[in-house]
Amino acid sequence: MQIMANETVDDSKGQAVTRRRRNSGRATITDVARRAGVARITVSRALNDPGTVSPDLRGRIDAAVSQLGYVPNRHAGSLASATSSMVPLIVPSLSNAVFLEVIRGAQAVLEEGGCELLLGNTNYDIAREQNLMQTLLGWSPVGTIIAGLRHSEGTVNMLRRWGGPCVEIMEYGEPNIDMAVGLSHEAVGNVMARHFLSRGYRRVGFVGTRIEMDYRAGQRLEGFKAALEQAGVGLEFVKRYDVMSDVALGGQAICDVVAEHPRTEAVFFANDDLAVGAILGAQRAGIRIPDDVAVAGFNGLSIGNHVTPRLTTIVSPRLRMGRRAAEMLLARIRGEAPAQKTRDIGFRLLVQEST
Amino acid sequence: MQIMANETVDDSKGQAVTRRRRNSGRATITDVARRAGVARITVSRALNDPGTVSPDLRGRIDAAVSQLGYVPNRHAGSLASATSSMVPLIVPSLSNAVFLEVIRGAQAVLEEGGCELLLGNTNYDIAREQNLMQTLLGWSPVGTIIAGLRHSEGTVNMLRRWGGPCVEIMEYGEPNIDMAVGLSHEAVGNVMARHFLSRGYRRVGFVGTRIEMDYRAGQRLEGFKAALEQAGVGLEFVKRYDVMSDVALGGQAICDVVAEHPRTEAVFFANDDLAVGAILGAQRAGIRIPDDVAVAGFNGLSIGNHVTPRLTTIVSPRLRMGRRAAEMLLARIRGEAPAQKTRDIGFRLLVQEST
DNA sequence: TAACACGATGGTACCGGTACCATTCTGGTA
DNA sequence: TACCAGAATGGTACCGGTACCATCGTGTTA
Numbered sequence: 001m002q003i004m005a006n007e008t009v010d011d012s013k014g015q016a017v018t019r020r021r022r023n024s025g026r027a028t029i030t031d032v033a034r035r036a037g038v039a040r041i042t043v044s045r046a047l048n049d050p051g052t053v054s055p056d057l058r059g060r061i062d063a064a065v066s067q068l069g070y071v072p073n074r075h076a077g078s079l080a081s082a083t084s085s086m087v088p089l090i091v092p093s094l095s096n097a098v099f100l101e102v103i104r105g106a107q108a109v110l111e112e113g114g115c116e117l118l119l120g121n122t123n124y125d126i127a128r129e130q131n132l133m134q135t136l137l138g139w140s141p142v143g144t145i146i147a148g149l150r151h152s153e154g155t156v157n158m159l160r161r162w163g164g165p166c167v168e169i170m171e172y173g174e175p176n177i178d179m180a181v182g183l184s185h186e187a188v189g190n191v192m193a194r195h196f197l198s199r200g201y202r203r204v205g206f207v208g209t210r211i212e213m214d215y216r217a218g219q220r221l222e223g224f225k226a227a228l229e230q231a232g233v234g235l236e237f238v239k240r241y242d243v244m245s246d247v248a249l250g251g252q253a254i255c256d257v258v259a260e261h262p263r264t265e266a267v268f269f270a271n272d273d274l275a276v277g278a279i280l281g282a283q284r285a286g287i288r289i290p291d292d293v294a295v296a297g298f299n300g301l302s303i304g305n306h307v308t309p310r311l312t313t314i315v316s317p318r319l320r321m322g323r324r325a326a327e328m329l330l331a332r333i334r335g336e337a338p339a340q341k342t343r344d345i346g347f348r349l350l351v352q353e354s355t
Numbered sequence: 356m357q358i359m360a361n362e363t364v365d366d367s368k369g370q371a372v373t374r375r376r377r378n379s380g381r382a383t384i385t386d387v388a389r390r391a392g393v394a395r396i397t398v399s400r401a402l403n404d405p406g407t408v409s410p411d412l413r414g415r416i417d418a419a420v421s422q423l424g425y426v427p428n429r430h431a432g433s434l435a436s437a438t439s440s441m442v443p444l445i446v447p448s449l450s451n452a453v454f455l456e457v458i459r460g461a462q463a464v465l466e467e468g469g470c471e472l473l474l475g476n477t478n479y480d481i482a483r484e485q486n487l488m489q490t491l492l493g494w495s496p497v498g499t500i501i502a503g504l505r506h507s508e509g510t511v512n513m514l515r516r517w518g519g520p521c522v523e524i525m526e527y528g529e530p531n532i533d534m535a536v537g538l539s540h541e542a543v544g545n546v547m548a549r550h551f552l553s554r555g556y557r558r559v560g561f562v563g564t565r566i567e568m569d570y571r572a573g574q575r576l577e578g579f580k581a582a583l584e585q586a587g588v589g590l591e592f593v594k595r596y597d598v599m600s601d602v603a604l605g606g607q608a609i610c611d612v613v614a615e616h617p618r619t620e621a622v623f624f625a626n627d628d629l630a631v632g633a634i635l636g637a638q639r640a641g642i643r644i645p646d647d648v649a650v651a652g653f654n655g656l657s658i659g660n661h662v663t664p665r666l667t668t669i670v671s672p673r674l675r676m677g678r679r680a681a682e683m684l685l686a687r688i689r690g691e692a693p694a695q696k697t698r699d700i701g702f703r704l705l706v707q708e709s710t
Numbered sequence: 711t712a713a714c715a716c717g718a719t720g721g722t723a724c725c726g727g728t729a730c731c732a733t734t735c736t737g738g739t740a
Numbered sequence: 741t742a743c744c745a746g747a748a749t750g751g752t753a754c755c756g757g758t759a760c761c762a763t764c765g766t767g768t769t770a
Contacts, residue, residue, distance in 0.1 A: 025518075028726055039750045044728060054748065069516065074493040075433040076726035079755050084430065086473075094459035097452050104449035107476055116491065118441075119474045121462055136471065138429040161424065163380075247661045280661040303658060306602045306635040383756055394720045399758060409718065431756035434725050 027068040035064035047072065078140055087329065088136035090120040090129060090146045092214075095244065098271075098299055098318055099147070102169065105322025106145060113330040115142065124213045130155045137162055143329040149173050149180065150215060165332035167325040171216060172344045179332070181324050181343040185216045188314050189223025191349050192268050192296055195312070197231050199355055201266035201294060204228065205237040207253045207278075208270030209245045217270040220298060224268055237261055245270065250277020255285050258293065266294035266355060272301040272313055279307045279354060294355040300348075309353030321345050382423040390419035402427065433495055442684065443491035445475040445484060445501045447569075450599065453626075453654055453673055454502070457524065460677025461500060468685040470497065479568045485510045492517055498684040504528050504535065505570060520687035522680040526571060527699045534687070536679050536698040540571045543669050544578025546704050547623050547651055550667070552586050554710055556621035556649060559583065560592040562608045562633075563625030564600045572625040575653060579623055592616055600625065605632020610640050613648065621649035621710060627656040627668055634662045634709060649710040655703075664708030676700050 033040040038057055046053040046061040053061070064070070078084035087110055091099040107117050118136055122129040130152050136144070137158065143165040159166055159177045168175050171182040196204050206225075211218040225235045239257060241249060253274060257264055269275035275297025282289050289295050289309055297304060300315030324345060328338055388395040393412055401408040401416040408416070419425070433439035442465055446454040462472050473491055477484040485507050491499070492513065498520040514521055514532045523530050526537040551559050561580075566573040580590045594612065596604060608629060612619055624630035630652025637644050644650050644664055652659060655670030679700060683693055 026726095030726075040726090041728075041751080042749060045749085048728090052748075057749085069513075071489055071493050073434065073495065073726055075430040075439065075495060076755090077728070078430040079428065079434055079757085080726080080728040082728095082755070094455060094462060097455065100449060100452065100455045103474070104476070107449060107474060111476070111487075116494070117474045119458070119462060119472045121459070121466070132466075134426055138426050139471070140428065140430060158424075247658055251661060276658075277661060280663070283663055303602055303631075306606060306632060308635070308638055381756095385756075395756090396721080396758075397719060400719085403758090407718075412719085428756055431725090432758070434727085435756080435758040437725070437758095 026073065027070045029070070029072065031068055032061065032064045032070050035068065036060040082140060083142050084140045085115045086118050086139050086141045087115045087326075088118040088120055088133070088139075088141050088144050088146075090122060090132060090136075090144070092122050092124045092129075092147050094121050096273075097301060098316075101318035102147075102322035102325075105319040105324075106326040107322075109323050109326035109330065113326070113333075115326075115330070124210075126150075126152045126155075130158070133158060142333055143167070145169060145325050145329065148216075149176060149182075151176060165329050167328050169321055169325045171219075172342070175341060179328050179338055179341045179343075181321060181328060181345055183316060183321075183345050183347045184223075185219035186223030186226070188298060188347055189220040189225070189268075190227040191347075192220075192298075192314060193224045193227035193231070195296070195349060195351065195355065196266050196268070196294075197228070197233065199266070199294065201355075202233055203236050203261075203264050204233070204266045204268065205239060205257060205261060205264050206235060206268050206270070207239045207241075207257065207274060209241045209243060209249065209274070211240060211270070214245075214270070217298075220268075220270065236264060245273045247273055247277035247280065250274035250279075251281020251284070252277075254278035254282050254287060254293070254295070258285075258287055264293050266290075266296070269295065269297045272297040272299040272304050272311065275311055275313065275354075276301070276303055276307055279309065279311060283308070289354050296355050300350060305352070312352045312355040313350050315348045315350050317345050317347070381428070382425045384425075384427065386423055387416065387419045387425050390423065391415040437495060438497050439495045440470045441473050441494050441496045442470045442681075443473040443475055443488070443494075443496055443499050443501075445477060445487060445491075445499070447477050447479045447484075447502050449476050451628075452656060453671075456673035457502075457677040457680075460674040460679075461681045462677075464678050464681035464685065468681070468688075470681075470685070479565075481505075481507045481510075485513070488513060497688055498522070500524060500680050500684065503571075504531060504537075506531060520684050522683050524676055524680045526574075527697070530696060534683050534693055534696045534698075536676060536683060536700055538671060538676075538700050538702045539578075540574035541578030541581070543653060543702055544575040544580070544623075545582040546702075547575075547653075547669060548579045548582035548586070550651070550704060550706065550710065551621050551623070551649075552583070552588065554621070554649065556710075557588050558591050558616075558619050559588070559621045559623065560594060560612060560616060560619050561590060561623050561625070562594045562596075562612065562629060564596045564598060564604065564629070566595060566625070569600075569625070572653075575623075575625065591619060600628045602628055602632035602635065605629035605634075606636020606639070607632075609633035609637050609642060609648070609650070613640075613642055619648050621645075621651070624650065624652045627652035627654040627659050627666065630666055630668065630709075631656070631658055631662055634664065634666060638663070644709050651710050655705060660707070667707045667710040668705050670703045670705050672700050672702070 029040050029043050033043045043061055046058050050058055089106055110117050120132040133155055145167050147170045149168050149171045156176045166178040168180040169182055172184040206221050208217045228235050257267055275295050278295050297311055297313040300313050304311030304313050384395050384398050388398045398416055401413050444461055465472050475487040488510055500522045502525045504523050504526045511531045521533040523535040524537055527539040561576050563572045583590050630650050633650050652666055652668040655668050659666030659668050
């Protein structure tokens with residue numbers, strides 16, 4: 001804290017005492033008002049709702065603002081109005097390019113709408129999510145965006161009590177709190193299974209990592225398995241690794257699969273990192289894709305379009321999801337009733353050379 | 356704003372009037388104090404500095420806090436203490452995995468240190484950077500992190516006037532404001548030039564995109580060129596594209612280079628996205644790397660280790676840079692004098708199969 | 711035993727905005 | 741001309757914390 005100035009005031013007994021100011025040294029709305037010769041509230045109006053202030057005063061106020069380099073103290077404003085322009089965005093991971101695009105989409109729309117993005121990362125930890133949300137709610141946000149539909153009971157209750165607009169993203173389903181936008185991961189698994197079947201693959205497997213944590217990958221597996229079984233084809237194997245997904249692991253996995261399940265015709269990888277790794281690893285190991293084994297992934301990362309063979313995958317509209325979530329929030333903040341509380345953002349099967 | 360309760364108070368003339376409350380409906384420190392039977396300030400102490408409050412009171416206060424679901428209003432606290440726990444992090448792009456790792460490193464350390472991360476994106480626009488910083492300074496942050504050493508004069512003045520701790524990241528050099536952590540991009544170019552020379556390449560080129568905007572790529576080019584010329588070898592060509600760097604463009608670029616400069620022996624790409632794209636594109640086009648032309652990049656993205664041939668590149672410690680920036684900030688906030696205001700985070704030449 | 715340092719607790723005045731209501735001034739209408 | 745609606749401006753009391761200082765009780769020291 002900086003001590004800027006002393007001033008002499010009269011205390012209750014009428015004696016002059018010197019008291020230190022506590023302010024931060026920044027120009028305040030009072031300084032601007034004094035300089036422009038108007039009341040503080042008029043400055044507030046000129047800045048927040050210029051139409052209601054006469055052009056004359058507005059000019060004097062603007063001049064004073066720029067002369068003093070006045071930047072409004074947002075905490076004071078938020079305190080007085082019991083709301084701020086901040087929007088927490090809570091994601092489970094920052095190790096993953098997937099969430100980057102969601103963040104980018106949300107950030108762009110929020111900035112456009114005059115909101116600031118507070119970024120939180122739970123590392124796939126439900127307890128941490130709750131702590132984080134509690135901390136961030138202390139900033140009286142105007143809305144919140146949170147990844148996933150599975151939260152601790154405490155988190156859900158907290159958000160409901162809080163009562164502001166909230167969008168749950170990534171998954172399609174009934175929102176726990178307010179609104180949701182995402183895609184059905186079971187449907188993804190379904191679509192991929194049907195694609196495999198249409199290609200004539202009958203001996204198929206699934207490879208994933210930490211499915212308990214990344215439960216959306218588990219949903220894709222469920223959908224995949226169900227559709228296969230419905231067609232009378234059993235899922236040959238599910239291979240799980242207990243490390244983070246990355247390209248290196250995909251290369252390892254494709255070799256493991258070929259060694260352990262040599263008759264496998266096609267593998268659905270939990271995500272594109274693994275699938276791209278599988279293609280690159282197969283290339284080195286002399287495994288021919290899709291002739292020896294076909295490979296597909298999920299996400300639609302651009303790198304998949306540039307490996308040989310090009311990766312068959314399911315494209316998730318991540319940027320659009322982030323944008324949409326922010327748009328739903330802003331609409332709600334503007335007081336519009338949402339057209340729909342639950343929105344299926346969809347996905348697209350991209351069939352390329354790897355299947 | 357929610358209106359929660361009415362209360363009857365006496366106005367100055369002693370008449371009872373009914374006035375609406377303006378608060379947000381949340382429990383306040385006053386509610387907690389009343390319930391615990393202590394003064395407000397004691398609640399404040401119990402939460403912020405528990406050691407100074409007797410165990411008895413602390414217990415009663417904690418009980419009241421959890422019964423009421425009390426979450427402190429951070430705006431009120433920040434207003435009163437003229438500082439907040441927020442730290443803006445301003446990056447030039449969110450389209451790029453590079454900044455994601457910086458963000459992740461900073462976020463992890465800041466969260467550990469009890470700070471919240473406010474994310475800003477300038478899209479490589481200096482004017483936008485200034486606006487963004489002004490907005491974010493309105494939140495009385497406790498420190499700031501900003502990418503780059505090139506800012507508008509207005510931004511620099513604003514930050515200096517503000518006076519809080521600030522770390523400029525990505526580049527090694529004299530900080531404009533306070534502290535800086537990064538690496539020398541000229542040195543990167545130098546090192547790569549010497550590597551090319553040591554391999555015996557004499558006809559070499561550089562490929563980049565939007566170098567005026569991504570001026571750090573320009574610095575790598577300068578360093579590259581200077582070291583070549585010092586060795587009496589001229590830079591054969593510089594090829595520029597006016598679109599964003601991505602893998603697809605790299606594939607395009609390697610074909611263009613081979614067509615336009617058929618005798619080229621080696622190309623230094625401005626970043627790994629381009630270089631990886633070049634390797635993958637060359638594979639498709641039947642260009643042999645490194646036999647027909649050698650390829651190198653910059654960043655050390657993990658995908659470079661999995662393409663064939665593996666990419667020779669320069670690894671930038673992005674995660675560590677984010678962490679370090681946050682650590683320098685936190686140290687300064689704790690009142691420690693920084694060991695060094697300018698820190699060279701270094702880089703590492705990773706020689707692999709592509710050169 | 712008196713003086714005193716120190717730990718625990720409380721009282722009060724802020725921090726810098728905005729909500730709400732009052733007041734003043736203007737032009738149009740009866 | 742008196743009345744009134746509505747626009748422009750101002751006065752005041754908050755919002756919910758914390759800084760600063762005062763007070764009180766207790767154990768230690770002279």
